[in-house]
Amino acid sequence: MLEIKNLHVKLEEEDKQILKGVNLTVEAGKVHAIMGPNGSGKSTLSYVLSGKDGYAVTEGSATLEGADILDMEPEERAAAGIFLAFQYPVEIPGVGNMTFLRTAVNSQRKARGQDEMSATEFLKVIRAKAKDLQIDAEMLKRPVNVGFSGGEKKRNEILQMAMLEPKMCILDETDSGLDVDAMKLVADGVNALRDEGRGFLVITHYQRLLDHIKPDVVHIMADGRIIKTGGPELALEVEHNGYADILAEVA
Amino acid sequence: MALPQIKQDATEVRLAALDLPKGGWAQAAREDALARVRAMGLPSGRDEYWKYTRPDTLVQPDAPKASLLETDETLIFDDVDRLKIVFVDGVFSAAESDDLAMEHVSIDRLADAPDIHWAKDHYGVLETRGQTPVQRPLATLNTAFATDGLLIQVTGKAPKPISVIYRHESETSDAILHHVVKIENGAELTLLENGPAAARFNKCMEVEIADGGVFHHIRAQGRDHERRAATAIFTRLGEESVFKSFTLTANGVLTRNECVIELTGDNAVAHVAGACVGDGDFHHDDTVFITHDALNCESRQVFKKVLRNGATGVFQGKILVKQGAQKTDGYQISQSLLLDEDSQFLAKPELEIYADDVVCSHGSTSGAIDEEGLFYLRSRGIEEGPATDLLTIAFLAEAVMEIEDQAIQDEINSRVEAWLSRRRG
Numbered sequence: 001m002l003e004i005k006n007l008h009v010k011l012e013e014e015d016k017q018i019l020k021g022v023n024l025t026v027e028a029g030k031v032h033a034i035m036g037p038n039g040s041g042k043s044t045l046s047y048v049l050s051g052k053d054g055y056a057v058t059e060g061s062a063t064l065e066g067a068d069i070l071d072m073e074p075e076e077r078a079a080a081g082i083f084l085a086f087q088y089p090v091e092i093p094g095v096g097n098m099t100f101l102r103t104a105v106n107s108q109r110k111a112r113g114q115d116e117m118s119a120t121e122f123l124k125v126i127r128a129k130a131k132d133l134q135i136d137a138e139m140l141k142r143p144v145n146v147g148f149s150g151g152e153k154k155r156n157e158i159l160q161m162a163m164l165e166p167k168m169c170i171l172d173e174t175d176s177g178l179d180v181d182a183m184k185l186v187a188d189g190v191n192a193l194r195d196e197g198r199g200f201l202v203i204t205h206y207q208r209l210l211d212h213i214k215p216d217v218v219h220i221m222a223d224g225r226i227i228k229t230g231g232p233e234l235a236l237e238v239e240h241n242g243y244a245d246i247l248a249e250v251a
Numbered sequence: 252m253a254l255p256q257i258k259q260d261a262t263e264v265r266l267a268a269l270d271l272p273k274g275g276w277a278q279a280a281r282e283d284a285l286a287r288v289r290a291m292g293l294p295s296g297r298d299e300y301w302k303y304t305r306p307d308t309l310v311q312p313d314a315p316k317a318s319l320l321e322t323d324e325t326l327i328f329d330d331v332d333r334l335k336i337v338f339v340d341g342v343f344s345a346a347e348s349d350d351l352a353m354e355h356v357s358i359d360r361l362a363d364a365p366d367i368h369w370a371k372d373h374y375g376v377l378e379t380r381g382q383t384p385v386q387r388p389l390a391t392l393n394t395a396f397a398t399d400g401l402l403i404q405v406t407g408k409a410p411k412p413i414s415v416i417y418r419h420e421s422e423t424s425d426a427i428l429h430h431v432v433k434i435e436n437g438a439e440l441t442l443l444e445n446g447p448a449a450a451r452f453n454k455c456m457e458v459e460i461a462d463g464g465v466f467h468h469i470r471a472q473g474r475d476h477e478r479r480a481a482t483a484i485f486t487r488l489g490e491e492s493v494f495k496s497f498t499l500t501a502n503g504v505l506t507r508n509e510c511v512i513e514l515t516g517d518n519a520v521a522h523v524a525g526a527c528v529g530d531g532d533f534h535h536d537d538t539v540f541i542t543h544d545a546l547n548c549e550s551r552q553v554f555k556k557v558l559r560n561g562a563t564g565v566f567q568g569k570i571l572v573k574q575g576a577q578k579t580d581g582y583q584i585s586q587s588l589l590l591d592e593d594s595q596f597l598a599k600p601e602l603e604i605y606a607d608d609v610v611c612s613h614g615s616t617s618g619a620i621d622e623e624g625l626f627y628l629r630s631r632g633i634e635e636g637p638a639t640d641l642l643t644i645a646f647l648a649e650a651v652m653e654i655e656d657q658a659i660q661d662e663i664n665s666r667v668e669a670w671l672s673r674r675r676g
Contacts, residue, residue: 050630053622078632090627094648095641100628103641108632143648160631 001199002026002049002168007060009041009048018044020224021060026168026199033202033210035235036221037243042203043087045221046172050084051077064168078104079111081167085157085174092144097156100144101126101163108164129162133189151182158189169193170201175209187212207239220246258292261310265293268312269396276368277361280375284395287379291386300385303565303597304507304536309389309481314425314451317477317504326416327471327666328443331659333414334358336401340419340449341426343399347416355407355438361400361429370402370431377457377485381511385540390483390509393455397429405438405464412441412467417448419475424449430456434464434492441656442466447473447503448480458486460494462516468496469659471666476502476532483509490516490545497654499663500527500535501670507536514541514548514576524553524653526663528643528670529562529594536565537585543576543609552583555650557643558594559674569601572609581611588646589617590639640671 002025009019018041026032036042048055049062051074062070069077092100106116117125130140133155145153154174161169171190175183190213194200202213210218210232218234219226222243227250228234238246254262266288271281294306308315336358337347343360351358364370375394381387403413417426426449434440438461448454460466472480480503486494500506512521527535541550556564566585587596598615620642628638644664651667654660 052626052630073635074626074629075632075634075638078630084630086627090621090624092624092627092642092645094645094651100631100641103637104628104631104633107634107637111632143645164631 001028002062002064002201004062005060007048007062008058009044009055010058012054012056018055018224019048022224022226024219024226026201028167028199029196030216031194031200031202031213032217032219033204033215033235034219034221034226035204035207035238040221041224042221043172046084046170046203049170050074050082075107076111078164078166079108083161083164083166083169085154085161085169085171087173087176089145089153089157091146093146095144096141097144098126098140101160104160105163126163130159132192133159133162134185135159150177151179151185154178154182154186155189158186162189162193167197168199168201170203172203173205174202175204175206183209184212207235210235222247254292258295261295262289262293265310265312265392271395272398275364276366276371277374281395284375284391287382288388288391288395291388291391293388293392300538300567303567303599304505304534308479308505309451309453309507314423314449315477315479316422317419317450317475317479318422319419320447320473320475322474327445327662328414331412331414331443333412333443335414335416337416337418338399338426338428338448340421340424341398341428341452344418353413354410355405356409356413356440357404358413359402361397361402364402368402369404369433373431373433373457373459374429375457377459377487378455378483380487380513381483381485381540387483387509387511389453389481390455390485393427393429393453393483397427397455400429400431403430403432403440404435405433405440406435408439409441412443414443414445417444417446417452417473419447419449419473419478422450425451427453429454432456432458432466434458434460434466436461437463439465440467442468444468444470445473447475447478450478452478452480452482454480454482456482456484458484458494460486460488460492462489463491464489465493466495467655469654470497471499471663472501472503472506474502477504479503479505481507483511485511486521487513487515488519488521491518492516493519494521495653495655496523497650498525499666500525501666502529502533503535504532505534507538509538510540512539512541512550514543514545514550517546518548519545520549522551522553522653524551524650526555526647526650526667527564528557528667529559529564530674531560531562533558533562534565535563537568539568541570541581543570543572543579543581545576547578548576549580550582551653552585553650553653554585555647556587556596557590557646558587558596559590561593563594564596566596566598566600566615568599568613569603570611570613572604572606572611574605576606577608579606579609579611581609583613584649585615586646587617588643589619636675640668640675643671644668
């Protein structure tokens with residue numbers, strides 16, 4: 001599904017190397033988790049994959065189902081099937097959540113040569129999905145993320161994911177700022193989307209989220225590289241011993 | 252003090268091109284206004300109040316030519332259940348207008364009002380008050396020479412809005428209209444206005460709102476690119492009364508909208524808002540002066556401007572809180588979204604406060620499209636153009652949301668959306 005080879009990335013504005021050769025393959029149907037200390041490059045990886053400005057790829061490649069995504073505009077990547085659930089979802093005053101979502105869904109359908117979804121059909125689909133995430137009609141009407149609590153913002157991200165049905169979901173610290181109940185709700189939303197054709201890359205600081213979204217593979221990232229890869233037990237090891245042991249081990 | 256000769260000459264040249272309408276109850280007010288214009292002179296580029304907006308084409312004797320916009324779109328407010336009044340190049344069109352009759356509302360025209368009329372005690376009164384501390388000679392010129400206008404007296408809750416449509420048919424028309432609105436105790440009216448009106452339009456509206464009265468005003472200035480307009484609203488609010496005005500301006504080579512508000516009764520509320528979108532040869536000036544002269548009043552000024560291709564936006568907004576106007580709550584925000592580096596926004600926010608227990612805030616910013624928001628929308632698959640449009644509408648939202656009627660809000664947003672998408676081709 002997603003194949004990242006020897007990816008080197010630096011900040012455009014300053015000569016600072018953030019990613020120093022990331023190799024990672026996420027297969028369809030699998031959940032990969034990336035853990036790592038602050039500043040290891042986890043969020044940068046998510047931004048580079050989704051096409052945010054300000055980063056320069058100096059070496060390496062990233063492909064989605066064989067297609068080079070690094071040359072695509074952010075909207076082209078989205079239409080190709082990349083979705084990033086933001087750590088800090090952006091507030092957009094004056095644009096209703098529903099309008100935003102319908103525009104997004106139909107933009108992607110158009111880009112893929114599919115018919116646009118009618119207003120009625122869209123309404124039917126979104127209502128069902130919003131209900132599962134305990135998002136009420138009021139929240140759908142309100143401007144995008146404006147006045148939403150931390151939990152509401154994250155649930156709204158998952159709702160977008162459910163509506164857009166991406167092939168490759170990247171979750172950037174989706175657990176940050178969530179209490180246990182909210183985290184469970186978000187995790188249920190993510191789990192409902194797990195299927196054979198879809199890959200997940202879950203970026204997190206804590207093992208906690210991985211109790212709810214069970215990963216197939218866990219990677220540890222440090223200083224712009226993946227330094228260790230293992231099964232779910234690796235996350236537990238981090239939880240008990242912190243990153244110090246692993247960092248010492250590979251040093 | 253004698254006027255500079257050059258200003259005196261420019262004023263006389265303009266006056267020579269106009270005829271003072273004779274007779275009727277307004278004659279004395281018109282003659283008084285004429286004398287006042289002569290004394291103060293018409294605006295010139297040297298006046299401090301016209302520092303950011305060149306007044307010469309508003310003052311010169313002939314209206315510069317303005318071609319007509321060709322469009323097959325329906326007019327804004329066409330779907331509203333309303334009492335419709337149409338002026339074509341400033342001339343009342345009986346054929347296109349509804350009967351000037353509605354429950355709780357009396358409507359007459361300035362041009363044919365009976366000899367004895369309630370408006371005699373109001374015509375030019377608020378305009379005259381509004382000349383201190385800053386002179387507004389174009390409004391005074393209007394009081395003297397207005398050829399027509401509406402005299403609207405409201406004694407209860409008007410069953411539907413009055414909708415005034417200003418059509419523009421002649422490329423050289425020069426229209427001067429003057430409305431007087433009187434909202435009696437506890438009465439309520441919504442006034443809608445739309446259209447370019449003329450090649451050059453000078454409009455003055457005086458709105459007296461008695462205790463407990465409510466006046467809503469929503470206006471969409473016409474899209475004809477070369478049209479020019481100088482408009483002024485003068486309003487005075489009694490106790491617990493409400494004044495809310497919103498203006499959408501898309502296109503127009505020159506627009507100066509002045510709004511002069513006096514809060515004279517306790518607990519009154521005045522909101523004035525404007526959203527404008529300009530592309531290229533576009534100069535838009537919002538000039539507001541709000542005087543708080545009573546207890547516990549609230550005023551809000553919310554002005555948003557979207558500018559591109561060298562368009563210019565101007566905001567001059569002042570809140571004056573008089574001694575004793577305690578518990579005043581004044582808010583003023585003026586912001587521009589500059590879609591390129593050629594456009595400019597000039598702002599002069601002012602506060603002058605003589606009471607010690609007040610809350611007044613003001614802010615003014617200029618900025619580009621929010622990159623974070625743009626990336627967020629694009630990451631969801633929305634192309635850069637439509638994503639920029641959505642963020643532009645989002646930028647205007649605070650002003651548009653000043654309109655209480657949700658359907659009209661939606662209508663304004665969809666007009667802006669259409670304007671933006673036309674520019675993407």
